[in-house]
Amino acid sequence: MLPKGLWQQHEPRAVVPLFGDAENFVDFAVQPSFAARPRNFIEPLYHLYQKKKRFGSAARDYANLVLRRPIAFRAIMVTRDGRYLAQWPLAQGLRVGDFFSVNVNELMAKSGVEPCDALLVLVASRGRTDLWNSSPGSANVRYVGQHYVAGYRTGLFVRTLNPAQGSRHFGFTGLNPQIRLGGREVPGVLLINHSSDPEYDRTVSPVSRLHRNRNEFLEAPFGSIPPHGALERSVADLFPGAAEFLAPTGGHGYLVTRNKGASLASLHLIRSRDGRSMALDHSRPAHTNVVAYF
Numbered sequence: 001m002l003p004k005g006l007w008q009q010h011e012p013r014a015v016v017p018l019f020g021d022a023e024n025f026v027d028f029a030v031q032p033s034f035a036a037r038p039r040n041f042i043e044p045l046y047h048l049y050q051k052k053k054r055f056g057s058a059a060r061d062y063a064n065l066v067l068r069r070p071i072a073f074r075a076i077m078v079t080r081d082g083r084y085l086a087q088w089p090l091a092q093g094l095r096v097g098d099f100f101s102v103n104v105n106e107l108m109a110k111s112g113v114e115p116c117d118a119l120l121v122l123v124a125s126r127g128r129t130d131l132w133n134s135s136p137g138s139a140n141v142r143y144v145g146q147h148y149v150a151g152y153r154t155g156l157f158v159r160t161l162n163p164a165q166g167s168r169h170f171g172f173t174g175l176n177p178q179i180r181l182g183g184r185e186v187p188g189v190l191l192i193n194h195s196s197d198p199e200y201d202r203t204v205s206p207v208s209r210l211h212r213n214r215n216e217f218l219e220a221p222f223g224s225i226p227p228h229g230a231l232e233r234s235v236a237d238l239f240p241g242a243a244e245f246l247a248p249t250g251g252h253g254y255l256v257t258r259n260k261g262a263s264l265a266s267l268h269l270i271r272s273r274d275g276r277s278m279a280l281d282h283s284r285p286a287h288t289n290v291v292a293y294f
Contacts, residue, residue, distance in 0.1 A: 018116075018118040022144055027101035028138075030099070034096050034136030043129040071094045073091050073122065075104070077104075078118060080229055080231070082193070086111045117232075132158055134157050143278065147277060150277075150280055162200050164199040169263040170260075171258065171261055176255040176268045178254075179254050184273055188235060194265050201227050206258060207219060207259070208257045210254075218242070232269065
């Protein structure tokens with residue numbers, strides 16, 4: 001559980017990992033979709049009519065449009081076991097065409113925080129007028145190690161995820177299709193037990209299956225992930241017999257991870273065996289026929 005009021009429900013946000021053995025950079029450019037257009041004045045009323053937005057949210061959208069409010073960003077650092085560490089303003093007063101870039105390691109150093117594997121919650125003061133008040137562009141995250149540069153993009157949204165009160169999310173099923181063993185790569189998965197509510201307090205325990213075809217698989221518990229925390233596991237760590245199991249398919253397979261009662265964020269990581277390189281990307285939600293495997 002994080003401190004109450006750490007962010008407001010109307011603020012778009014996203015969670016990205018930080019790696020202690022790399023420099024961690026975040027940048028964002030405000031795209032033209034942030035500028036007010038005639039259709040933007042229709043969207044909040046339409047979503048209100050469809051009962052997909054509340055009156056307060058629609059009224060806030062109109063206030064942002066009429067007052068032409070700029071966008072501001074801040075960041076909150078959380079440990080992999082879900083504990084609050086620090087927060088920093090990143091940029092404010094941004095309009096179409098504006099840009100910011102920040103070295104998170106420098107922010108950590110100024111706050112006396114030692115480099116470590118952690119999470120960064122990116123929070124925007126406002127978004128666009130669409131249903132999820134999405135950010136006008138994607139945040140770019142870059143990891144610069146001694147011998148590699150890796151990164152990915154992600155958007156910020158106002159969306160109810162794993163609320164602390166009320167009905168639980170139906171669950172999560174993630175697909176990692178590029179599992180290759182036997183070479184220089186070590187594939188793995190990083191799961192984040194995120195929430196739109198700082199007071200979320202549920203620990204989750206997903207289950208993973210390593211498939212070599214639709215009907216043949218190995219199954220193992222992924223491990224416990226605390227609220228607002230994350231856990232990275234390699235396929236070899238999850239399944240000690242994975243290389244032998246995938247040998248008939250040339251070392252190729254795919255991983256399906258499922259969790260009941262809570263939604264998770266998922267990243268597919270590929271590290272070299274000597275630790276000199278890393279690549280990562282979003283895992284994709286599984287197709288419905290993969291969900292049926294469970």
